[in-house]
Structure formats: structure tokens, C-alpha cells
Amino acid sequence: MDYTPHTEADVQAMLAEIGIARVADLFAHLPEDVRLGRALDIAPGLSEPDLRARVAALASRNRAEVLSFVGAGAYAHYIPSAVDALASRSEFATAYTPYQPEVSQGTLQAIFEFQTITSILLGTDLANASMYDGASAAAEAVLMALRLKSGRARDARGGRVLVARSLHPSVRDTIKTYVASMDDVTIAEVGFDGSGRVALDDVAGNGDASGADIACVVVGYPNFFGIVEDLPAIAAWAKERGALLVTVTLEPLALGLLTAPGALGADIAVGEGQGLGLAPSYGGPGVGLFGTRESFLRAMPGRVVGETVDGDGRRGFCLTLSTREQHIRRDKATSNICTNHSLCALAFTVCVSLLGPGGLRDLARLNARKTRYAALQLAATGLSERFSGPTFNECVLRGADVPARWDRLVRRGIVAGLPLGRYYPELEDSLLLCVTDVHRRGDIDRLASEWRAAGGS
Amino acid sequence: MYDEPLLFEIGSPGRRAVALPSDDLPPEVELPAFEPELARPSLEGLPELSELEVVRHFTRLSQWNFSIATNFYPLGSCTMKYNPIVNEWAARLTGHQNVHPMWPDQLTQGALALMFELEQMLAEVSGMDAVTLTPAAGAQGEFVGIKMVRAYHEQNGNPRKTVLIPASAHGTNPASSVLCGYRCVEVPVGGDGLMHIADVEARLDDDVAAVMVTNPNTLGLFERDIRAIADAVHARGGLVYIDGANMNALCGVTRPGDVGADVLHINLHKTFSTPHGGGGPGAGPVCVKKNLAPFLPVPRVLQTDNGFKLSEDAPLSIGRVRTFHGNFGMLVRAYTYMLGLGGDGIARMTERAVLNANYLRRKLEPLLTLAQTAPCMHECVFTDQGLADTGVKTMDVAKRLLDFGFHAPTIYFPLVVSGAMMIEPTESESRETLDAFAGAIARIVAEARKDPELLKTAPHTTRVRRLDETRAARRPVLRWRPAAPVATEPVVALELKEPDPEPALDRS
Numbered sequence A: 001m002d003y004t005p006h007t008e009a010d011v012q013a014m015l016a017e018i019g020i021a022r023v024a025d026l027f028a029h030l031p032e033d034v035r036l037g038r039a040l041d042i043a044p045g046l047s048e049p050d051l052r053a054r055v056a057a058l059a060s061r062n063r064a065e066v067l068s069f070v071g072a073g074a075y076a077h078y079i080p081s082a083v084d085a086l087a088s089r090s091e092f093a094t095a096y097t098p099y100q101p102e103v104s105q106g107t108l109q110a111i112f113e114f115q116t117i118t119s120i121l122l123g124t125d126l127a128n129a130s131m132y133d134g135a136s137a138a139a140e141a142v143l144m145a146l147r148l149k150s151g152r153a154r155d156a157r158g159g160r161v162l163v164a165r166s167l168h169p170s171v172r173d174t175i176k177t178y179v180a181s182m183d184d185v186t187i188a189e190v191g192f193d194g195s196g197r198v199a200l201d202d203v204a205g206n207g208d209a210s211g212a213d214i215a216c217v218v219v220g221y222p223n224f225f226g227i228v229e230d231l232p233a234i235a236a237w238a239k240e241r242g243a244l245l246v247t248v249t250l251e252p253l254a255l256g257l258l259t260a261p262g263a264l265g266a267d268i269a270v271g272e273g274q275g276l277g278l279a280p281s282y283g284g285p286g287v288g289l290f291g292t293r294e295s296f297l298r299a300m301p302g303r304v305v306g307e308t309v310d311g312d313g314r315r316g317f318c319l320t321l322s323t324r325e326q327h328i329r330r331d332k333a334t335s336n337i338c339t340n341h342s343l344c345a346l347a348f349t350v351c352v353s354l355l356g357p358g359g360l361r362d363l364a365r366l367n368a369r370k371t372r373y374a375a376l377q378l379a380a381t382g383l384s385e386r387f388s389g390p391t392f393n394e395c396v397l398r399g400a401d402v403p404a405r406w407d408r409l410v411r412r413g414i415v416a417g418l419p420l421g422r423y424y425p426e427l428e429d430s431l432l433l434c435v436t437d438v439h440r441r442g443d444i445d446r447l448a449s450e451w452r453a454a455g456g457s
Numbered sequence B: 001m002y003d004e005p006l007l008f009e010i011g012s013p014g015r016r017a018v019a020l021p022s023d024d025l026p027p028e029v030e031l032p033a034f035e036p037e038l039a040r041p042s043l044e045g046l047p048e049l050s051e052l053e054v055v056r057h058f059t060r061l062s063q064w065n066f067s068i069a070t071n072f073y074p075l076g077s078c079t080m081k082y083n084p085i086v087n088e089w090a091a092r093l094t095g096h097q098n099v100h101p102m103w104p105d106q107l108t109q110g111a112l113a114l115m116f117e118l119e120q121m122l123a124e125v126s127g128m129d130a131v132t133l134t135p136a137a138g139a140q141g142e143f144v145g146i147k148m149v150r151a152y153h154e155q156n157g158n159p160r161k162t163v164l165i166p167a168s169a170h171g172t173n174p175a176s177s178v179l180c181g182y183r184c185v186e187v188p189v190g191g192d193g194l195m196h197i198a199d200v201e202a203r204l205d206d207d208v209a210a211v212m213v214t215n216p217n218t219l220g221l222f223e224r225d226i227r228a229i230a231d232a233v234h235a236r237g238g239l240v241y242i243d244g245a246n247m248n249a250l251c252g253v254t255r256p257g258d259v260g261a262d263v264l265h266i267n268l269h270k271t272f273s274t275p276h277g278g279g280g281p282g283a284g285p286v287c288v289k290k291n292l293a294p295f296l297p298v299p300r301v302l303q304t305d306n307g308f309k310l311s312e313d314a315p316l317s318i319g320r321v322r323t324f325h326g327n328f329g330m331l332v333r334a335y336t337y338m339l340g341l342g343g344d345g346i347a348r349m350t351e352r353a354v355l356n357a358n359y360l361r362r363k364l365e366p367l368l369t370l371a372q373t374a375p376c377m378h379e380c381v382f383t384d385q386g387l388a389d390t391g392v393k394t395m396d397v398a399k400r401l402l403d404f405g406f407h408a409p410t411i412y413f414p415l416v417v418s419g420a421m422m423i424e425p426t427e428s429e430s431r432e433t434l435d436a437f438a439g440a441i442a443r444i445v446a447e448a449r450k451d452p453e454l455l456k457t458a459p460h461t462t463r464v465r466r467l468d469e470t471r472a473a474r475r476p477v478l479r480w481r482p483a484a485p486v487a488t489e490p491v492v493a494l495e496l497k498e499p500d501p502e503p504a505l506d507r508s
Helices: A008-018 A023-027 A048-059 A081-087 A105-122 A134-149 A169-179 A231-240 A252-256 A294-299 A326-332 A342-379 A402-411 A441-455 B051-062 B085-091 B109-126 B138-155 B172-179 B197-201 B226-235 B290-295 B328-364 B385-390 B394-403 B431-450 B452-456 B469-474
Strands: A159-164 A185-192 A198-203 A214-220 A244-249 A268-272 A288-292 A304-309 A315-320 A394-398 A430-434 B130-132 B162-166 B183-187 B208-214 B239-244 B263-266 B286-288 B300-304 B307-311 B380-383 B421-423
Touching (some): A008 B431, A048 B328, A105 A304, A134 A244, A169 A185, A231 A244, A252 A268, A252 A342, A326 B172, A342 A394, B085 B328, B109 B263, B138 B239, B138 B263, B138 B286, B172 B183, B208 B226
Parallel strands (some): B162 B183, B162 B208
Antiparallel strands (some): A268 A288, B380 B421
């Protein structure tokens, strides 16, 4: 099955038009010593029914039916049926980047709406057309902060980046990878206290004691432990030192309940949009959210769509401010990013449109309360909350025998959160539990009773 | 054509589209206590609509798009081939969608097996030894690839300073190199559109970390000197990066790994048919030779006696570039596509892509001016030179094509060709469609002679006419706001010295 329309007669007629005899002659100009000269060592093609059987068999080896309480950056929520029906329309899915705006107004208007919704949720003046995911958006935010700090539109020089230890470990790792080639940039980690929040007194590293060399402070909101950081205090701390505040929100639903980071002093607010409209899909694709101040617009990475008018004065939309971008600026661009995650941004936009402000708020409240309920039920099994700070829909629980009980539950088809020892040796006895609207009360009660039983043996 | 307001301009306060999951908790379970400042006061501005309003809104928007499903889309270098529906079915299987990236490996053996097999197929097609599926897009693949080049040289005691890039390259190549701390040195393109060994050698020294070559290049031509260039760069201790954006021209014919590549990225959304989505998500796997394998990003998929596992145990790795393991949904689609085509189908795919490009090139030769006369691979580039006396430019031809129901080619790229029109038909299109496209070009060329104004004011049949892109850039309006704001210039903290953008410069 190869989806090509050519009949043998077509091929012959086309070869004749080109003026060659055989298909192989199309490649006659390639030097002899670069040719493969054999067939590809890949099994022959399959009919559609055989293909479906093969792929379905492979998919069935994933245990999608387990009862999972894992979040940690990828969240399962109710997705209204209309989301996929609309976002999967071929007119959206099989279009390219809207370089010809006259025949791409659908994609362009949807991105403009996405930028608006994202700005509202993040509380920023503006947002771009999206990034790859939360971690790469955070890394781009750090690069942007370094550029702003050094007063250069590109090729930033030097500075200290403070990263909260309570930020998702993969996001911290991604930031490290992105800045690793830059001379004079150091990354220092800021620890957390008993509340699970950033301990600002614990600023490690060997930089300037005044903190004047700090380009930015990067914190999760909520953080990896599900704790809502005291953003106003962190913003004030950063501002005193002339540092920018970068917030990373990996669970977008939290913004239905929490004050927008931009309204609390975040200079660059980024996030992951997957939780609104997209399935976890083994970690991708998601959609990176990226918002910032209007005054930073020209230092911002990524595509943006702007409103304008056509020759007849009608409203229309087009890609704009591309002098920041690689296809115009090449080695002087603000980022190497070329695409956005347009189709995922569309699913996010459709989902938020269906939920509306009331739905978003109520769904967020339900998540927060389900998590409280689970913490209460599990407290009765000997699992206690590790941190005292306020949570959204995740919390860290500790207790006796956590790794062994967790193993036992996996064998019984329950993933009781994420054991934290691998990421935080100091939290070896703890796990990160996520409870959302996909969990019914009975699921949570089952988790509690199975956890209790797992300790009894 | 009907108008469709913004989401924020329709609906009514208090209207709701969906019923939420029921609240089955005891009522006494309370919300956690936040500081009052942290409790959101309002979500004002978000749309309040019925489900029908949402469905009608987005269905209408979709109808304003050209897409592969509705129109021939010969956008050069973007490989706008048919995206099979069965791949969409595969990505939406519960066993693929509802799998969490942080689950223990024993629950995700199907996903890991799929990734492992996809890596193997990509290694076979490219002639490379090891593959990472992690990068989200071609540009992130380039970043990963050049980071590995740097890590390799650092391991040998000196990261080196420069990357050689031909003038015909995509803009992402220099941008990615700079992001990895390198300076770019441009290699001129010869009169025949190719990169010549002598021009490379003249710029080659011990500071060169790598040469970055797109093959076939953006003129649709196979780089004949590629093996000699690779040998010369290797002789000075440098590495060879092949940009595999145009891999659709090569499968089963020649393999970058056999002609000197140390590292290459492949755009799954081009060659392996995952939908472009209006600008993503894509996927940009990176393939390497053994010498670079220790530097691959984490996590890696490993095969063990107890099944597959994800591993982060790679001390020389460049690290992690994203939250999880890759754009898995796109990997499922590409896997399904490759499995369905098989080795024979993949080879036929390339043959027919090149057949279609050469056929269309022959049909258009009498009408437009070819940038290069040598045989092309998967795409061909024309210029507007022959129309100079009419005053009609490439932009006008592109816009007029829209009126005939054809998407425009990539225009004004590559930069080394003045007024370029870069046309890539792909293997999906029938001879009749190619003939119809050639017919439209013939008519447009005739119109240029008879009524050039018709072209300069095109398009005439689309949802909107040509847009004022200068205005969009001068006074950026990047979001809807509730009340009509007083138009003010934004405060610009970091004013770049360069002027505002020229009218749209297309490339992909």
C-alpha cells in the first residue's frame, strides 16, 4: 500500500514526456558510488486490514486500562467529544504553516484566538503562537531572559540562572541542555522548605552576593510537588535584584483556580497546554504556552499571528514580526524555532471554548477537592502529606514501605502515583499523587483500600 | 463568503457548552486554603458559548483553509504528500493515547517496541547506526545534532568554532548552529546550483566543527560532490551534518550514511507523512553514526532480556531537550506509514516523487524560467525572469494560483535564486492534477501578457484579499481585547536596528 495514483500507463507516458526510458534513468545523474544498489531491508508493505491488526496488537501491549494516579507534567482529564472532532478536521490537520494568509484564515484566526486565551490564562500582555512543549518553552524563556538581561536582542552574554529545585526535573534538565553551550552562564538550584515552596534564603552558587548577576528565577506554578508557590513573594525578591521571574505551569487547568502568574509579577509565563484538550499520548505531542510583557515583544521567540486588514479593508490575520525569526534573520534570529504546535494549540483553544470560564473554574475546583479527598482517605492508611503548602491536584505523600507497596499495586493494575526517590534522593520515602476529574470517588477508595492491604502482608 | 467573528465576539455571559464530570465527593471536602492573593478573581474574557456555536465556529474556520485534503499543495521543501487516514486511526487507539509517559516500563512495552522498531527502520533508510526520536521538530533535531557535534569535539579536547553552511540552506541551519555556540561560515553556491569541493576546501581549517549540507539541496539538486566534501571535512577532523529535510528524494536510492554523514535529522512530517497540522506538531528524529551515539539525548530506548526500557544512563549524553520522550502521537503515525508501505513501497514512494517532479518540470519548462537546467530530484525551482517585461512578479503568480484552487509554491526561497518558485508535487498526485496545474500556469503566463493588473491584484476568489502585512508588523495587534483600545505604539525595550519586515518571504 503506497498511496500513489500512478497506473503503469501513467508511468510510461510520463517517462516518455520526460524523454527517458526507465524509472531508473531518473537517477542516472547520481554518481555510481553513492547508490544503494540493493533493496531496503524493511519488510514488504501490508494491506490496510493487516496493518491495522499489527498496530492494534502493539497498542494492546500498553496497559492503558490501569488505574493511574500519575500526573507529573502529563494530565488525564475529561476531553469534550467536540475537541477531537473539530481539531482533527483535515482542513486544519493537513494544512501547512499559514504562509499564504488568503487561503489560511482558518488556521490564522484560530491561532489569534489561541494567543488571546493563552494571554488571559497566563495574565500576560501577549502570547506567541505556541512552542513545542512546557520544557522547551521554559528553556526558551531562560534564553530570552538572558538576552534581556544583557541588553542584547540576541547572543546573550553571561548571568546566573536560578532554578527552583521544586521545578519539574525534566524542565530543569532541558534548561541545562539549552544553556550548556553558553559561556559565562551558570545555573544555581534553589531548594525548598517544609512547605514544599521555594526557600529563597537558600540561594546557592558562587555569583555576586548582591544578586545583581541573576538574570532570572525559574519556578513552577504549581511546582512539581503540586504546591502553589507564593508567587508575590518570589516576584518581589526577584525585582529587588533586577532579575526576571519566569513561571512554568505544566498543569493548565490550575489556572482555572489560581491567579494568573502575569498578574502576580511573572515577566515571562510559560506552560504546557496538554491538560486542556489533549490526551497524555505517552508524553507528546503537547503544546508549549509562552506569554510575556508587551515591552519584551521583540525579544520573544516563536511565531506570532497579528490582526490586519485586506485590500478591501476587511479584518484578516497573518504571521507577523518575522524579523525575529530564523527564516529571515538566519544566524541572528531570537531562536532557531521554525514551527509551533499549531494543531495542539487548536485543540487547546477548542477545549477552553467548550469549557468557558465557568467550566474551567468548576473543573479546577473538582480536581483540587478530589485531591484533598484522596489525601484524607490515604491518611487513614498511614500515608501523610510531606509538605504543608497548598496543593492543586497533586500532592506528595510519605509513609513506611512506599517503594515496595507501590510495586505491589502496579502488579494489581494500580499506579499509585510516582515514587520520588529516583528524582529526589531526599524523598525516597515519598510519592507524588495526582487525582483529577477522571477518577471517581470509588477509584480513590479502591486506591486507599489496596494501599492498606499492600502493607498487611 | 460569510463572516465569522472571533470566539470572544459571540456567545453570551453564563452560557455553557458542556456538562462536567459529576461531583461525587462528600460535600464537606473543602478546597485547599490558598493565600487570598493566589485565588483567581476572574476568568473574564474567555468565551461563553454553546456546543453548536463552538462547532459552527471552528467548522467555518476550517473551510477558510487550503489543505492537502482539499487542494494540490506543491509547497517546495515541505513535502505536502497525502496523510493517510489509517495513521490517524492508529494514533487515536486507546492503547496509544491513554498511556502515561511516567508509567513504569512494564506497562508501556507496546510503545517502547514501536519506538524501537521505528528507530530501526529509520536507521536502515538513512544508513546510520543509532537514532533518537526525541526532537519535536526538524529545528529541534538540528539543535540536538549540532549539540552532539559539539559534545564530540569537546570530548576530543576542543569544541572548535565554526560550521560551514551553503548559501542555499534553510534558515534553521545557521540559527541552530549559533544556539550551540558556533559561528557560521557561508559557502557560496556554484553557478550550477551545487556546493563545490573547492569552495569547501578554501574555508576548511582546524576550527571547522562540521559542514551542514542539505541533500538534495533546496534547488532540488543532488549534491554530486557530497562524498568528496565529506572526505575533505573528515580529513581535518570535522564532522558532516546532513539536513534530511528532503529525504523524500532519496529513500531506497542512496543513503546519507553511506556517503559520509555522521549525523542527520529526518522530518517525519515531510517524508513519513505525519500531517503538518497548520504548522506542527512534527517530529525530527536524529540519526547518527557510532562515533556520536554516546552523545544522543536522553531518554534512550534499550532492548534488554526483559523487554524494552527507557534509559537515562548515558554519562556523555547532551542531556534532555523536552519534558518527555518525543512526539509519540506523530511517531505512531510515521511507524504505521512505514509499516504499511514496507521497503518496496518506500522505494516506490521516492521513485514516483522524483518522477512527478521531473514530469512537472518538463511541463512548466516552456512557460517559466528554470533556475537550473540539470535534472531535478523531488522538486524544481523556477524564476519570474521570463515575465520581467510584464512587471509581473513571483508573488503575483503565487497569488493568482490561489484563484485556480492551487496552493502557491514556496516563493522567494532559496535566497540564492531571485524570484524563486520552488515546486514539490510529491508522489501522491496524479498525472491529471499535474497537467491541470501546468494548465493554470499556462493561463497565468498568458494573463501576464494580456492583463498584468489581474495578477497584481490577485487573489480575487479567496476569503480575504491580499493583507496589509506591513501594518500588522508596525502596529502589532496580537490578541483580542474587550474594549477598543486607543492605538498606541508598543513600548519597545529592545529595538532591533533592522527595519520592519518586507512583505512575506515564504519558505518552509
